[in-house]
Structure formats: structure tokens, C-alpha cells
Amino acid sequence: MSGSRRDFLKTSSLLSAMALTPPAVIQAAENQWDEKFADAAEKIPVTLEVNGVSYSVKVEPRITLLDLLREQLNLTGSKKGCDRGQCGACTVHVNGVRINSCLSLAVCNEGKKVTTIEGLATGDQLHPMQEAFIKHDGFQCGYCTSGQIMSAVALVKEGRTQSREQISEFMSGNICRCGAYSNIVKAIQEVKNNQA
Amino acid sequence: MNPFQYTRAIAAGGAIQSVLKEPHGHFLAGGTNLIDLMKMGVVMPERLVDINGLPLKGIEKTSAGLRIGALATNSEVADHPLVLESYPLLSQAINAGASPQLRNMATVGGNMMQRTRCNYFFDTAMPCNKRVPGSGCGALNGYNRMHALFGASDQCIAVNPSDMCVAMVALDAVVHVKGPKGERTIKFADFHRLPGDHPEKDNTLERGELIMAVDLPAAAMAFNRHVHYEKIRDRSSFAFALVSVAAALNMKGSTITGARLAMGGVAHKPWRLQAAEDFLRGKTVSDEVFTQAATLAMQGAKAYQDNKFKLTMAPNAIVQALKTATA
Numbered sequence: 001m002s003g004s005r006r007d008f009l010k011t012s013s014l015l016s017a018m019a020l021t022p023p024a025v026i027q028a029a030e031n032q033w034d035e036k037f038a039d040a041a042e043k044i045p046v047t048l049e050v051n052g053v054s055y056s057v058k059v060e061p062r063i064t065l066l067d068l069l070r071e072q073l074n075l076t077g078s079k080k081g082c083d084r085g086q087c088g089a090c091t092v093h094v095n096g097v098r099i100n101s102c103l104s105l106a107v108c109n110e111g112k113k114v115t116t117i118e119g120l121a122t123g124d125q126l127h128p129m130q131e132a133f134i135k136h137d138g139f140q141c142g143y144c145t146s147g148q149i150m151s152a153v154a155l156v157k158e159g160r161t162q163s164r165e166q167i168s169e170f171m172s173g174n175i176c177r178c179g180a181y182s183n184i185v186k187a188i189q190e191v192k193n194n195q196a
Numbered sequence: 197m198n199p200f201q202y203t204r205a206i207a208a209g210g211a212i213q214s215v216l217k218e219p220h221g222h223f224l225a226g227g228t229n230l231i232d233l234m235k236m237g238v239v240m241p242e243r244l245v246d247i248n249g250l251p252l253k254g255i256e257k258t259s260a261g262l263r264i265g266a267l268a269t270n271s272e273v274a275d276h277p278l279v280l281e282s283y284p285l286l287s288q289a290i291n292a293g294a295s296p297q298l299r300n301m302a303t304v305g306g307n308m309m310q311r312t313r314c315n316y317f318f319d320t321a322m323p324c325n326k327r328v329p330g331s332g333c334g335a336l337n338g339y340n341r342m343h344a345l346f347g348a349s350d351q352c353i354a355v356n357p358s359d360m361c362v363a364m365v366a367l368d369a370v371v372h373v374k375g376p377k378g379e380r381t382i383k384f385a386d387f388h389r390l391p392g393d394h395p396e397k398d399n400t401l402e403r404g405e406l407i408m409a410v411d412l413p414a415a416a417m418a419f420n421r422h423v424h425y426e427k428i429r430d431r432s433s434f435a436f437a438l439v440s441v442a443a444a445l446n447m448k449g450s451t452i453t454g455a456r457l458a459m460g461g462v463a464h465k466p467w468r469l470q471a472a473e474d475f476l477r478g479k480t481v482s483d484e485v486f487t488q489a490a491t492l493a494m495q496g497a498k499a500y501q502d503n504k505f506k507l508t509m510a511p512n513a514i515v516q517a518l519k520t521a522t523a
Contacts, residue, residue: 044202061201062198085228085295091297100297105244151297155296169433173297173434
């Protein structure tokens with residue numbers, strides 16, 4: 001930690017302390033706590049629920065939700081493909097909505113409920129979408145698969161399964177370089193039909 | 197990604213003051229563009245002020261029309277019953293952009309603030325006046341297939357990448373902002389700017405100003421029956437527009453009583469086609485009339501070495517949008 005960074009933290013007092021929830025790092029700057037504390041306080045506490053389990057962790061602000069899941073919580077099912085929101089391999093549900101976890105800062109998920117691919121099955125009982133992907137060969141190398149399945153589960157919930165075209169359009173945020181698309185669509189259609 | 201301070205705002209005033217405290221402070225909403233740019237080293241904020249806790253998510257009917265909070269996500273807007281019923285052009289445009297996951301994260305205010313997708317802007321090894329003022333424009337004599345036809349300068353020929361904003365400008369939306377000097381409104385057409393000598397400025401916001409809401413006027417509800425958002429891109433989904441056209445017509449029988457037209461992918465801002473709108477008013481629907489409108493819309497277009505195809509693609513897209521809207 002450089003001196004300038006420490007000075008920066010100490011001198012940037014907040015005009016608007018009343019209107020802000022002061023994370024530890026800002027509090028440290030304001031209260032002119034000792035340098036050691038300010039350094040340690042650089043990690044911000046975050047409490048979130050992942051697959052029904054509550055976690056309280058400390059993360060640097062620049063850590064994404066994807067990196068928190070993979071590297072701190074050891075939930076490596078969510079994959080890092082492009083890390084730029086273009087491939088969808090990192091797709092998870094936050095408060096029931098599918099998002100790219102590579103573009104969401106972990107600190108922005110305070111109090112949120114996250115579901116990853118690890119949270120879909122019930123014990124040894126796979127989720128119907130997982131079963132359908134296996135049955136229809138909805139993957140080859142498998143790298144995009146957890147993202148595809150998380151996206152597909154959300155897609156069915158959103159009701160975007162009226163036609164093959166609609167499924168393709170609303171699955172466009174998940175890229176498969178092996179080209180398993182047609183089987184992925186079949187898997188989704190089966191899950192949708194079994195629900196009806 | 198470079199380290200930065202992170203603060204969580206619980207009131208707009210505090211968020212504005214907090215951003216103003218650092219020369220490179222940024223508001224953080226959905227993050228789909230900003231976090232990407234930070235990973236690429238294109239933008240390096242010293243402080244992010246997370247505004248997601250502010251009460252700016254509402255979508256509600258007002259006496260003037262429909263007010264959309266700046267933090268409503270793109271998905272929430274596109275799927276909202278009042279938007280689908282009264283402003284379907286906006287739903288179509290939003291759903292033409294990005295992917296479902298990104299639309300679930302991206303907000304209305306953030307969509308308006310997204311930066312260009314010009315490759316020279318994203319590549320920190322290249323010159324770019326928008327990223328580093330005075331460094332030159334790599335695209336001007338470089339690979340400029342995606343670039344502008346209208347309103348560019350010798351400093352910048354980049355285009356605004358938004359689909360949502362093309363519909364917003366066609367619908368005469370009004371932007372509500374709050375800043376250190378108080379609140380003000382900006383006509384959507386005046387929100388984004390042309391590059392001129394300051395391509396580093398995408399819009400007319402002043403430092404510290406925060407987008408609070410966007411109003412869709414009641415008058416635009418009349419344009420809810422004959423609408424189409426035509427988007428031409430390199431693949432059929434999840435790609436930025438080469439050219440896009442937002443068309444909304446008010447009709448009496450086969451007579452056009454009013455037209456709202458705007459193009460995306462052709463300028464540094466969403467490009468309203470006022471001359472074509474004026475021409476169409478009172479005309480009877482025909483391919484000939486649509487072609488004439490498109491010709492009028494293209495007056496003043498200037499292509500570069502790699503985007504000459506857009507001089508044909510753009511008028512064709514206008515005709516196609518009008519045909520589909522009136523079909």
C-alpha cells in the first residue's frame with residue numbers, strides 16, 4: 001500500500017457522510033484511524049446468500065461476484081469465459097433474475113440472494129433442465145454449459161419459450177463455441193412442454 | 197482492474213457530493229459498461245459511488261405521460277405493461293440491444309451514459325481523442341466500418357451504440373437531472389452531443405449531475421400502433437447496430453398524420469430524422485413515398501473508406517422500417 005494511497009484515504013473527508021452508508025474504508029478516512037487500520041479496512045464486508053447459504057465475507061471493491069464465487073466461496077461451476085459480459089458462461093441468478101456475474105461487483109450484492117449452477121439440484125435429484133441437457137446432448141466441451149443452464153432456467157420462468165425463434169433470441173447472451181445450440185433449444189423445449 | 201474507493205449512496209444529494217470529491221469519481225448503476233471499461237483500463241475511476249440504493253426505480257403514469265426512474269433496468273422498462281401499451285417502440289428498441297442478462301442489469305440512466313464501441317476507444321494502445329484528448333483519431337484513417345455518417349468531426353467519427361436512446365429521441369423524451377446547482381430538465385435530443393472539438397464529452401451533463409428520471413410525453417402515446425425498430429447488425433442478435441431505425445407513425449386510414457423517425461449507428465448521438473418526418477406528414481403510404489423520405493433523411497451523409505456500404509444500408513433500413521410499421 002503506497003503512501004499516496006494512504007494520504008488519499010485520509011484526506012478525502014466526506015461532505016455527505018450523513019447521506020452515505022459509510023463503508024469501512026471511508027469511515028477510516030473520516031475518523032483518521034491509524035494507517036494499519038485503514039489498510040486493513042480496504043476490504044469491505046459483504047453478506048449475501050448463495051444457494052440458500054448465508055456468507056459473510058470481506059472483499060476488495062474491485063472483486064466481481066464471479067471471482068467471489070469461484071475464488072473465495074469455491075463455487076467454480078460458474079465459468080469465466082470472456083470476463084466482459086459477452087459470452088454468458090458466468091450467468092447466475094441474483095434475486096431470481098439472470099445476470100452476468102463477471103460485470104457485477106461483489107460489493108454491490110450486499111443482502112442479495114444468488115443462485116449458481118451448484119444450487120439447482122436437490123441432493124442427487126438434478127434440476128429438470130440439467131436432465132434435459134444431458135438427454136439432448138446440449139453440450140460438447142461443457143465450458144458454457146452452466147451458464148447455458150442458468151440462462152435456460154430463467155428463460156422458462158420468463159415465459160420466453162413461445163417459439164424456437166424466441167428461445168434463440170432470448171438465449172443469445174450465451175455463446176457456445178462447440179455449436180450445441182440446436183440441442184440446447186431442444187432441451188429447453190422439452191422442459192417447457194413438460195411443465196405445460 | 198485498478199483499485200478504487202467504493203461508497204454506497206442512500207440519497208441523491210450525498211451521491212452527487214461524493215462524486216464531486218474526486219476528479220475521477222463515477223456513479224455506478226448496473227455497471228455493464230463501466231466495469232467492462234475499467235477492466236480494459238479505458239476508464240480508471242478513483243472512486244465509485246454506488247447509486248443502486250437510491251429510490252429511482254419506479255415506472256409510473258404522470259399527468260404529463262410516463263415517468264421512468266433512472267435505475268429501472270432495461271428489462272423492467274421493456275416488459276412494463278404501460279410501456280408495451282403506450283410506447284411499444286421503446287420496448288422493441290430495448291429488446292434489440294445487448295442480451296437478456298445485460299438488460300437485466302443495465303439501467304435507463306446507465307444506457308444513456310454508455311460509451312461508444314469504437315475499437316480505437318477500447319484499445320488503449322491506439323490514439324483516441326475521446327479517451328485521451330489530443331491523441332488523435334485512430335478511426336479517421338483507420339478501420340472505420342462501424343462509424344458515423346452524420347455530424348462527425350475530424351476529431352472523432354465514433355457513434356453512440358444505444359438502441360434505447362434511438363427510440364427515446366424519436367418519442368421526444370425529457371431527461372430529469374440533479375446536480376450541485378439543483379435540478380433541471382434536458383430534452384432527450386439535446387442530451388447527447390456531436391463530437392466537435394470535444395469528443396471526450398458524450399453528453400451535455402455537467403460534472404456531478406445525476407440522471408434521476410426520463411419522461412415519455414403523453415403526446416407520443418398517439419404513436420403506439422404503427423411502430424417498428426429495424427436493426428441491421430453483423431449477426432441476428434446480441435451485436436451493435438451497423439444501422440438502426442426507430443419508426444412510429446400516426447395514421448388515419450392509409451394517410452400518415454404524423455411520423456417519428458430516428459436512426460442509430462450513424463452519429464455521435466441518436467439521429468432524429470426531422471426532414472423525413474415533415475415530408476411524411478399528410479402523405480399516403482407507398483413505397484415511393486418511403487423512398488423519398490429516406491432520400492431526404494440521407495442528405496448530408498458522409499462516409500469514410502470502410503463504411504460506404506452504410507450509404508445504401510441506411511436508406512434501405514428506413515424504407516424497411518416504414519414498410520413494417522405500416523404493414
